[in-house]
Amino acid sequence: MSSLPKADSLVSKKFKMPKKNWFNAPFEFKKGTYNYGSNPKHHVALDLPNPRNWSPEDQDWQLPENWKEILLEGLRERLDKYRSLKIFMDVCVRCGACADKCHFFIGSGDPKNMPFLRAELLRSIYRREYTKAGKIMGKLAGARDLTEEVVKEWFYYFFQCTECRRCSVFCPFGIDTAEITIIARELLGLLGVNTDWTLASVSNCFRVGNHVGIPPHAIVDTIDMLCDDIEDITGVRVNPTFNRKGAEVLFIAPSGDFFADPGIYTFMGYLMLFHEIGLDYTLSTYASEGGNFGLFVSHEMMKRLNAKMYAEAKRLGVKWILGGECGHMWRVVNQYMDTMNGPADFLEVPVSPITGTRFENTKSTKMVHITEFTSDLIKHNKLKLDPRRNDQYKVTFHDSCNPARAMGIFEEPRYIIKNVCRNFYEMPENTIREKTFCCGSGSGLNNDEFLEMRMRGGFPRANAVKYVQEKHGVNMLSCICALDRAALPPLMDYWVPGVEVCGVHELLGNALVMKDEGDRVRETNLRGEPLEEVGGEQDV
Amino acid sequence: MGVGFSLLMIVLLVLIPFLGVYAGLEYVLGVVFPYLAFSIFIIGILYRIICWGRSPVPFRIPTTCGQQKSHDWIKADPVENPTTAFGVILRMVKELFFFRSLFRNNKVKITEKGHIAYIWEKWLWLAAILFHWSFFIIIIRHLRLFTPKTPWLVSFFERMDGFFGFGMYSFYFTDLLVVIGLAYLLIRRLVIPMVRYVSLAADYFVLFLIMGIAFSGILMKYFVRADVAGVKELAMSLVAFKPVVPVDIGSIFYIHLFLVCALLAYFPFSKLMHGPGLLLSPTRNMANTNRMKRHINPWNYPVKVHTYEEYEEEFGKVMQAAGLPLDKQS
Ligand code: HEM
Numbered sequence: 001m002s003s004l005p006k007a008d009s010l011v012s013k014k015f016k017m018p019k020k021n022w023f024n025a026p027f028e029f030k031k032g033t034y035n036y037g038s039n040p041k042h043h044v045a046l047d048l049p050n051p052r053n054w055s056p057e058d059q060d061w062q063l064p065e066n067w068k069e070i071l072l073e074g075l076r077e078r079l080d081k082y083r084s085l086k087i088f089m090d091v092c093v094r095c096g097a098c099a100d101k102c103h104f105f106i107g108s109g110d111p112k113n114m115p116f117l118r119a120e121l122l123r124s125i126y127r128r129e130y131t132k133a134g135k136i137m138g139k140l141a142g143a144r145d146l147t148e149e150v151v152k153e154w155f156y157y158f159f160q161c162t163e164c165r166r167c168s169v170f171c172p173f174g175i176d177t178a179e180i181t182i183i184a185r186e187l188l189g190l191l192g193v194n195t196d197w198t199l200a201s202v203s204n205c206f207r208v209g210n211h212v213g214i215p216p217h218a219i220v221d222t223i224d225m226l227c228d229d230i231e232d233i234t235g236v237r238v239n240p241t242f243n244r245k246g247a248e249v250l251f252i253a254p255s256g257d258f259f260a261d262p263g264i265y266t267f268m269g270y271l272m273l274f275h276e277i278g279l280d281y282t283l284s285t286y287a288s289e290g291g292n293f294g295l296f297v298s299h300e301m302m303k304r305l306n307a308k309m310y311a312e313a314k315r316l317g318v319k320w321i322l323g324g325e326c327g328h329m330w331r332v333v334n335q336y337m338d339t340m341n342g343p344a345d346f347l348e349v350p351v352s353p354i355t356g357t358r359f360e361n362t363k364s365t366k367m368v369h370i371t372e373f374t375s376d377l378i379k380h381n382k383l384k385l386d387p388r389r390n391d392q393y394k395v396t397f398h399d400s401c402n403p404a405r406a407m408g409i410f411e412e413p414r415y416i417i418k419n420v421c422r423n424f425y426e427m428p429e430n431t432i433r434e435k436t437f438c439c440g441s442g443s444g445l446n447n448d449e450f451l452e453m454r455m456r457g458g459f460p461r462a463n464a465v466k467y468v469q470e471k472h473g474v475n476m477l478s479c480i481c482a483l484d485r486a487a488l489p490p491l492m493d494y495w496v497p498g499v500e501v502c503g504v505h506e507l508l509g510n511a512l513v514m515k516d517e518g519d520r521v522r523e524t525n526l527r528g529e530p531l532e533e534v535g536g537e538q539d540v
Numbered sequence: 541m542g543v544g545f546s547l548l549m550i551v552l553l554v555l556i557p558f559l560g561v562y563a564g565l566e567y568v569l570g571v572v573f574p575y576l577a578f579s580i581f582i583i584g585i586l587y588r589i590i591c592w593g594r595s596p597v598p599f600r601i602p603t604t605c606g607q608q609k610s611h612d613w614i615k616a617d618p619v620e621n622p623t624t625a626f627g628v629i630l631r632m633v634k635e636l637f638f639f640r641s642l643f644r645n646n647k648v649k650i651t652e653k654g655h656i657a658y659i660w661e662k663w664l665w666l667a668a669i670l671f672h673w674s675f676f677i678i679i680i681r682h683l684r685l686f687t688p689k690t691p692w693l694v695s696f697f698e699r700m701d702g703f704f705g706f707g708m709y710s711f712y713f714t715d716l717l718v719v720i721g722l723a724y725l726l727i728r729r730l731v732i733p734m735v736r737y738v739s740l741a742a743d744y745f746v747l748f749l750i751m752g753i754a755f756s757g758i759l760m761k762y763f764v765r766a767d768v769a770g771v772k773e774l775a776m777s778l779v780a781f782k783p784v785v786p787v788d789i790g791s792i793f794y795i796h797l798f799l800v801c802a803l804l805a806y807f808p809f810s811k812l813m814h815g816p817g818l819l820l821s822p823t824r825n826m827a828n829t830n831r832m833k834r835h836i837n838p839w840n841y842p843v844k845v846h847t848y849e850e851y852e853e854e855f856g857k858v859m860q861a862a863g864l865p866l867d868k869q870s
Pocket residue numbers: 093094095096172173635636637639642668672725726729743746747750811812814815816818
């Protein structure tokens with residue numbers, strides 16, 4: 001953190017373009033702006049090519065002998081497999097509507113972070129190899145030769161894209177730079193060029209079941225401790241079960257929610273809710289990760305990790321799956337899971353056992369988002385809520401990129417928030433819902449070595465929070481994403497000190513009046529902060 | 541980059557027909573090139589679309605720009621986050637005819653105090669709409685040349701468009717608008733640093749080419765009159781596949797026609813395919829029925845997974861110690 005400039009001097013106020021064209025514009029692997037190279041042991045664990053010790057700062061990346069061939073063949077194959085890629089390679093008119101829509105460009109001013117130029121990094125190679133004009137006219141047609149320098153540049157810039165899809169909302173043709181980034185990363189992966197952070201998480205997830213590699217018994221212990229905390233605060237002992245066959249529902253949350261602050265409060269909220277409504281559910285240690293860093297490596301890796309969800313649901317014989325608050329997990333569940341690992345014909349169409357609501361919108365995938373589930377409970381008056389218990393918070397809501405632009409889940413979390421707290425303020429219109437800004441750390445970039453770039457990328461989001469902080473005194477940024485809960489607190493500390501981060505179900509847990517609490521009066525919220533003002537008059 | 545090169549190309553493209561008429565090559569310019577260019581245009585577009593279509597759409601990846609359909613008491617956005625074919629069609633119509641997504645455009649400005657302001661910026665949208673619609677109406681108006689009787693649609697557009705005509709001189713509004721639209725698109729490309737930085741020769745080339753077409757057309761209509769009867773005779777003979785080349789139509793006409801031929805022939809191999817491309821763009825033309833209906837990936841293949849058995853094999857002991865149920869009793 002020490003090398004990171006102060007917040008008021010990080011971002012330049014004007015976007016200046018270099019004089020010389022971008023084809024060979026130099027860039028530098030500067031600390032804080034790039035990801036470390038992948039450790040060979042993860043390559044071995046995951047059967048990935050070219051295991052070796054390497055660093056992006058090395059002159060020689062030890063690429064395979066025939067790296068060019070591999071890369072071009074990989075591109076050819078993907079052009080044949082993805083219509084999206086072909087079309088996105090061909091139809092950009094370089095109108096620039098997407099240019100200042102990318103948080104990394106706004107925060108860094110680096111032209112290669114403009115989505116259309118990011119895409120040109122790949123497009124220029126595509127033109128050279130697969131179009132007549134590019135072959136004959138070269139540079140004039142926007143074609144470049146594929147060199148090792150290009151590979152390095154791709155690594156640098158395709159890992160400065162969080163696959164957030166904001167650019168695709170504004171593009172007249174729906175060109176989705178995230179899709180291009182996903183495929184470019186896949187191509188780099190063919191050469192054994194991956195980031196260490198992502199691969200470490202993936203290999204943990206693959207073998208142990210979750211990103212940080214918590215073994216099964218430790219999961220039980222960790223969650224048991226959260227249950228102790230709940231008991232301390234509410235006097236109620238909740239008893240989640242693990243790997244239990246015959247439960248009605250399998251609940252899968254991002255692992256960030258049970259091992260890291262402030263996600264744990266959200267997890268406590270889930271557990272309290274399930275206890276209160278008497279849900280017949282089980283957790284799984286095998287499928288103990290909702291998140292899927294495979295998405296940030298390749299489609300194949302995404303599938304390899306995602307397979308556990310259905311496999312575990314089948315093994316345990318549950319009726320349907322309930323998913324916790326996580327962003328990219330829901331991108332995978334909503335857009336890929338059924339196609340990749342379905343059909344889920346061994347499950348039933350989800351029905352809320354409490355309200356009887358049939359979740360028709362999930363009738364094929366059979367997995368329900370927890371805010372869909374909880375909003376339905378609230379709508380049917382199944383929960384006793386005391387929103388005054390959140391009175392110390394002035395709350396705003398950050399739409400996480402994936403649930404926003406790959407799903408469209410806007411109202412469900414807001415409905416819950418409005419029912420569990422009394423001070424809710426929206427950020428400016430251009431920064432929420434489908435136009436929401438990324439936290440700057442998505443798509444596997446939430447590591448320490450990338451901190452400067454994360455602060456830059458998170459600048460537009462933080463700036464909008466600052467706006468509501470100054471205008472309404474907002475002090476709590478809520479979200480439905482575990483990565484956000486990990487990434488936003490340092491972002492807030494850097495740009496908008498005084499704003500904390502929470503999940504929606506933490507707020508719910510605070511407000512939830514549990515039957516088993518009886519007459520006992522809660523003295524603290526889930527964070528252990530005293531609930532002074534509400535005092536003794538909290539029964540409604 | 542490439543402004544000079546593109547201009548040079550246009551000058552060359554103008555010189556060819558100019559010299560051609562001198563050399564008496566009217567038949568080549570008036571018959572061979574148009575047939576050739578039109579064939580390339582049609583076959584090229586079909587080829588490109590088939591080429592795109594041959595790649596499957598493995599995943600359903602719409603960019604959702606509105607509330608999803610979940611509970612019936614939450615109002616879903618049936619167009620920006622469609623779940624029905626009708627919704628998708630509406631979304632596409634909005635994109636195709638009104639450039640919906642471009643209309644979202646705004647401009648980021650960081651103020652002195654370090655606040656980000658999102659500034660109103662619909663000029664690109666406006667210029668694009670002006671240009672495309674005018675261009676479209678102009679093309680429709682041209683159909684008059686190819687039919688003995690003017691079809692009603694064509695005369696309808698003519699009447700709307702020529703509303704401001706006065707006296708002997710008809711004046712078409714779209715002629716002005718298309719030039720304004722093009723000029724704006726060109727100027728912004730040159731002066732907005734971010735756009736200029738990424739622009740390629742091809743980006744300027746099409747703009748110059750279409751401007752060339754527009755200017756030669758305007759010249760011909762309002763200033764250096766060409767022999768309209770002769771033009772019509774040629775046009776009708778072309779569609780009847782019995783080409784006749786009337787004499788002395790005027791070189792300005794051949795310049796206009798040649799530039800059009802160049803555009804037609806260039807079209808399928810350039811970014812001008814963006815119109816057809818939008819129709820096939822998976823982030824726009826798919827319904828977000830993701831969890832309702834399984835989407836099939838034709839090349840879905842089995843992958844190496846870590847099975848529960850392998851997991852239990854490794855962790856069985858600690859799981860048992862932690863009181864977790866096991867599949868295999870050992
Ligand atoms: C249907 C949806 C379409 C959309 C949303 C669309 C959008 C755009 C946009 C945003 C530009 C701006 C280019 C610039 O900044 O310079 C453009 C340019 C252009 N479009 Fe379209 N367009 C569409 C269809 C078409 C069609 C069907 C044609 C066929 C004639 C066409 C021909 C052109 C031409 C000739 C240009 C100017 C040259 C250029 O700069 O690319 N467009 N279009």
